[in-house]
Amino acid sequence: MLLKLAWKNVWRNQLRSGIMVAAMVFGLLGLILMVGFVKAMTDNMLENAIKYQTAHLQIHNPDFLVNEELGAWLPRADDTARAIRVMTGVEGVTVRHVVDGMLASAASARGVRINGIIVADEAVVTSLGNSLVEGNMLSEKGRNPILVSRRSAGKLNLRIKSKVVLTFSDLEGKMSGAAFRVCGFFNTPSSGFDEGNVYVRRADLMGYTGLAQSHEIAVRLENGNLINTFKSSMEAIAGGSGIVQDWGEIQPVLAALKGTMTISNTIIIGVFVLALGFGIINIMLMSVFERTREFGMLMAVGMTGGRVLKLVILESLMLGGVGSLVGLAASSLMIAVTGRIGLPFGRMAEGLGAFGVDAVLYPEVSLSTYLGTLAMLLVTSVLAALYPARQILKKRLSDALTEKH
Amino acid sequence: MTITMEGLTKTYNPDTDFPVTAVNDVTLKVEQGEFMAVMGPSGSGKTTLLNMLGGIDRPCEGKVIIDDIELTGLTDKELISFRRDNIGFIFQDFSLLPVLTAKENVEFVMQLQGRTRDACEERAKELLDMVGLSDRSNNAPGKLSGGQQQRVAVARALAPKPKFVLADEPTASLDAQSTYGLLEIMWQLNRKEGTTFIFSTHDPRVIESAKRVIVFEDGRVAEDRRQ
Numbered sequence: 021m022l023l024k025l026a027w028k029n030v031w032r033n034q035l036r037s038g039i040m041v042a043a044m045v046f047g048l049l050g051l052i053l054m055v056g057f058v059k060a061m062t063d064n065m066l067e068n069a070i071k072y073q074t075a076h077l078q079i080h081n082p083d084f085l086v087n088e089e090l091g092a093w094l095p096r097a098d099d100t101a102r103a104i105r106v107m108t109g110v111e112g113v114t115v116r117h118v119v120d121g122m123l124a125s126a127a128s129a130r131g132v133r134i135n136g137i138i139v140a141d142e143a144v145v146t147s148l149g150n151s152l153v154e155g156n157m158l159s160e161k162g163r164n165p166i167l168v169s170r171r172s173a174g175k176l177n178l179r180i181k182s183k184v185v186l187t188f189s190d191l192e193g194k195m196s197g198a199a200f201r202v203c204g205f206f207n208t209p210s211s212g213f214d215e216g217n218v219y220v221r222r223a224d225l226m227g228y229t230g231l232a233q234s235h236e237i238a239v240r241l242e243n244g245n246l247i248n249t250f251k252s253s254m255e256a257i258a259g260g261s262g263i264v265q266d267w268g269e270i271q272p273v274l275a276a277l278k279g280t281m282t283i284s285n286t287i288i289i290g291v292f293v294l295a296l297g298f299g300i301i302n303i304m305l306m307s308v309f310e311r312t313r314e315f316g317m318l319m320a321v322g323m324t325g326g327r328v329l330k331l332v333i334l335e336s337l338m339l340g341g342v343g344s345l346v347g348l349a350a351s352s353l354m355i356a357v358t359g360r361i362g363l364p365f366g367r368m369a370e371g372l373g374a375f376g377v378d379a380v381l382y383p384e385v386s387l388s389t390y391l392g393t394l395a396m397l398l399v400t401s402v403l404a405a406l407y408p409a410r411q412i413l414k415k416r417l418s419d420a421l422t423e424k425h
Numbered sequence: 426m427t428i429t430m431e432g433l434t435k436t437y438n439p440d441t442d443f444p445v446t447a448v449n450d451v452t453l454k455v456e457q458g459e460f461m462a463v464m465g466p467s468g469s470g471k472t473t474l475l476n477m478l479g480g481i482d483r484p485c486e487g488k489v490i491i492d493d494i495e496l497t498g499l500t501d502k503e504l505i506s507f508r509r510d511n512i513g514f515i516f517q518d519f520s521l522l523p524v525l526t527a528k529e530n531v532e533f534v535m536q537l538q539g540r541t542r543d544a545c546e547e548r549a550k551e552l553l554d555m556v557g558l559s560d561r562s563n564n565a566p567g568k569l570s571g572g573q574q575q576r577v578a579v580a581r582a583l584a585p586k587p588k589f590v591l592a593d594e595p596t597a598s599l600d601a602q603s604t605y606g607l608l609e610i611m612w613q614l615n616r617k618e619g620t621t622f623i624f625s626t627h628d629p630r631v632i633e634s635a636k637r638v639i640v641f642e643d644g645r646v647a648e649d650r651r652q
Contacts (some may be wrong), residue, residue: 021529024621028524317520320481321507322501322585323539418482421516422472 022327026334027378030286030342033307037339040303044296044343045350048393051292055285056383057363061372062281063384064209064293066267066274067377072208074270075114075238076247077254079262082237084091087135088129090119090191093233096262101141101237103257107249109242116236117222119229121188121197127177132188132218136234145240148206148219155180159205164224166200169214170207178202191230197230210376237262245327285389293396296340300404304336308408315412316420325413332409333402340401342396352390358383426588426621432487435473435644439485443535447473449644450487455589460612463630465641471625472593474641478623479591480504489587498518507539513582515592519574523568527577528562534551534584536638544557552580556610574602579610589621596628608634 030037035165036312070076079100080401084092092102098113106114122129137390143149148167149413158165166184168176176182181201187197226232247266254264263327267273308315314326323331362380365372369379412420428511431616435448447470455461463471476482477489482494489496491511499507508514521530553562556576558569566574575595582590592611596604612634614620624631632638640648 021533023528025522025533032524070537267462313518313520314522317514317516319505320479320508321515321534322505323580326504416482418473418476419480421476 022331026230026331027338029307029311029331029335032107036303036306040299040339041343041346043299044340044397045347046350047292048212048347048351049343049354051289052348052390052393053358053383053386055288055389056352056355056359056385057381058281058288059385060363060381060383061377062116062277064378064381065376066139066278068209069271069274070244070267072151072210072211072376073146073241073265075145076244077239077251077264078257078265078270079237079239079264080235081253081261081362085263085265088118088120088188088233088235090229090231091232093235094237095233097234097237097262100258100262104237104254105237106301107250107253109246111242112141113240114145114216114238115222115234116142117229117231118235119225120383121186122170123176123218124185124187125178125182125281128175131171131217132216133216134188134225135217135219137219138220142219146240147208151206151208152204153207155202155360157204158221159203159418160220160221162201162203163223164198167204167206167219168202169217170205171211171214172218173202173205175215180204186218186228188229190228195227196230198223198224200396208376209378211370211374213316213376233310246299266307276378286347286392289389289393289396293393293400296397297400297404300336300340300401301407304332304405304408306330307409308412309402310362312415312420312423316415316423319417320421328413329405331408332412333405336401336408337398339413340397340404344397344401345355348390348394352385355383405421426457426493428453428589428621428623429490430454430474430478430487431490433477433489434486435470435477435487437446447644450479451644451646452487453639453646453649454619455623457621458615459637460615460622460635461637461639462624462626462635463639463641464625464627464632466627469641470644471510471641473644475593475623475625476593479514480508484573509534509586511588513585513587513590513591515575515578515582515595517594517597518565518578519571519598521574521577521580521581523566526563527558527569527573527580529568530577531580531584532537534581543570548582548584552583553577555614556580571599571602572606575599575603575607576610576622577608579614583614584641585618587620589623593624594626595624596626596631597615601630604628607642636640 081092081094102117104110113317115138119134121134123132153170159166168178182202183199185197186197189193190196251264251266258264359382362382363382430451430453433448433451437445437447448470449570463474465471477484482498528549531543531552535545535548553559558573558576561569596607611622615622637651639646
């Protein structure tokens with residue numbers, strides 16, 4: 021009977037309870053969309069960074085990490101790469117010859133990182149091939165092909181087959197350079213990465229730098245969650261001459277972002293739930309104060325304080341429960357739809373590109389987030405009932421029975 | 426069943442400059458089967474007296490003894506149990522739960538006693554039949570007239586099989602016809618079942634029907650007559 025009474029009391033003032041439920045539903049829609057958006061953005065940023073830039077793991081000469089000089093090459097890089105490639109769970113390995121230099125066209129010049137790559141290996145490790153938007157990928161054919169980003173092409177006024185000059189310091193510290201011909205434009209989600217990188221064939225670059233060694237091994241794993249296991253194995257293979265870093269060590273800002281995402285989402289949900297709690301307290305206070313005489317009657321005919329508390333808690337829980345369940349159901353539907361069709365950012369996409377984020381995001385919210393939010397809302401609903409119940413219980417029974425509202 | 430009041434006194438705001446003594450040194454005895462009206466002008470202390478009799482309020486001085494139990498000596502928790510099992514209450518404004526039906530209103534009080542659902546249903550049916558509302562048992566109070574609501578309240582008051590019923594101005598919200606109907610029901614219950622009724626009222630119709638009338642003035646018993 022107490023359950024029935026509580027349920028009917030909740031809907032006694034349908035407008036008031038309806039407004040509260042509507043507030044919870046719309047609030048949850050906004051909250052869950054925001055949480056889904058933040059998660060999608062963070063995941064996308066990480067995914068893109070791993071896909072286009074860092075891969076899962078990289079190995080360098082320790083000196084290279086301090087100063088990316090040509091002389092800080094990685095001993096036995098090709099042998100190490102071969103040993104890693106045969107490990108089960110490794111999807112691909114690529115070895116790069118890297119040098120900082122200048123990319124110059126007839127119109128302008130800019131500083132870039134010149135990546136000398138083995139085309140077939142690079143295709144397995146990074147998504148460079150997928151990011152090609154015009155022209156052709158580097159191939160073994162032709163003399164000195166170079167792949168530049170569309171953004172750099174725009175700034176240097178380049179077209180396919182344009183001639184550019186790369187200049188850099190050779191092993192002896194003398195300025196060296198060569199002419200390359202643009203074979204294609206790539207475009208990754210990160211504008212910063214695009215403007216700072218060009219790709220040429222490793223053999224070509226080795227010829228101009230005068231160094232037949234490589235500086236970087238990038239490894240892509242089949243399962244990104246097993247990084248730590250592979251990292252220790254690769255450290256053993258690389259010996260003391262190479263330092264193995266995972267993507268988090270290479271891009272500490274992204275690692276920190278991933279770490280704080282859960283915390284920030286929890287804080288956002290917590291603040292929302294707290295605000296909602298005050299809303300429920302307000303509604304429950306109104307509800308119990310206008311029924312003071314009724315509570316007086318219930319206590320007069322033998323309802324204990326504990327049962328009165330239980331009744332108020334049940335009412336609050338039912339109100340909060342309905343709002344939470346309807347709100348989370350509507351939110352999950354919204355996430356399912358937006359997660360499928362995506363949220364396009366239109367003009368904002370250019371700005372987000374600076375952070376390596378795609379122009380369309382697909383919000384995603386985990387089941388644990390839904391359940392966690394529901395649990396927080398239900399607990400808050402219970403807590404929100406305590407103050408209104410106390411206000412009723414502390415009244416003298418004779419006063420409660422004569423209360424006018 | 427005997428109710429004994431010994432030197433009952435109730436003073437509101439006792440520690441202030443303006444203490445108000447609502448009931449002043451009242452000594453009374455009520456026997457089983459009485460049909461007693463407490464009358465007096467507004468503010469004379471009728472409701473306060475009934476509240477102390479019903480364990481709703483505690484006296485500042487004096488005792489209320491029901492059979493062998495001294496009400497004033499019970500803890501709050503014991504008092505709740507005592508009220509639930511021994512006293513029936515009828516309020517001026519009916520005080521029915523508007524979200525429950527007439528039958529559920531009657532059952533609810535018995536459920537507080539921990540009776541089984543079947544027992545509650547059976548007794549509620551019997552009581553609503555007794556007050557002539559068996560055909561309205563599934564109506565919400567809002568769908569009943571004032572007189573019908575007060576009859577439900579009578580049924581509710583009798584549901585826990587109380588030792589006596591306290592009714593605070595039970596006819597104040599009723600028209601003449603409903604008042605006579607209600608009085609008839611309570612009279613029959615008093616005569617047939619021996620239920621003790623104690624009213625506070627200034628309704629002359631209720632006073633006329635009472636076997637005993639206590640006239641209250643300024644918190645004191647000014648007259649105690651049997652009729």
